[in-house]
Amino acid sequence: KAGVTQTPRYLIKTRGQQVTLSCSPISGHRSVSWYQQTPGQGLQFLFEYFSETQRNKGNFPGRFSGRQFSNSRSEMNVSTLELGDSALYLCASSLLSTYEQYFGPGTRLTVT
């Protein structure tokens, strides 16, 4: 089975711009979660989508948003980028009935 894929793997943006990151879950997985990983804050939960609905949300500003499509693929968007948004953004997918989450390789976002 193919794992979780994330595109792009690396991204450089300028402060004030917006960015969209994409995640394709493992086939059959309907839940997709997003995390931000930084040296200063570690791994922090952003939000989780299931059947195109946001089920859980972390403590991030409204500039961070996401969506999920009918095929379970998910995107997250960050608007008005700030230098502090530079991070590794990780996507994880899981089946409906299990907690076990499988992570993708992440998208490394650098904001200059």
Add this chain to the structure above:
Amino acid sequence: GESVGLHLPTLSVQEGDNSIINCAYSNSASDYFIWYKQESGKGPQFIIDIRSNMDKRQGQRVTVLLNKTVKHLSLQIAATQPGDSAVYFCAEIISSAGGTSYGKLTFGQGTILTVHP
């Protein structure tokens, strides 16, 4: 200002030794725990999980112990190998009044394991 990086605990062992990585959690409502391994440039990789109604669970070369009395979790790796070198995270899922928070993992800060040949 400049952000200060987390000072991750480190553990250095010799190849073949057993490793024990510890994790403390604070929320008594946590009902599911997972250990992840993250190698440089990769996403976290699932190692083993344990539910709150268990004290111990074993996998291949790994054992997780859960002590709910003191809110402590540990990961034991037997016969540690150089390929085990990575950052290890514990993560928990917390039940809430509205039901279990599916899909939301709360991660610990991580421990850097270095295995010397």
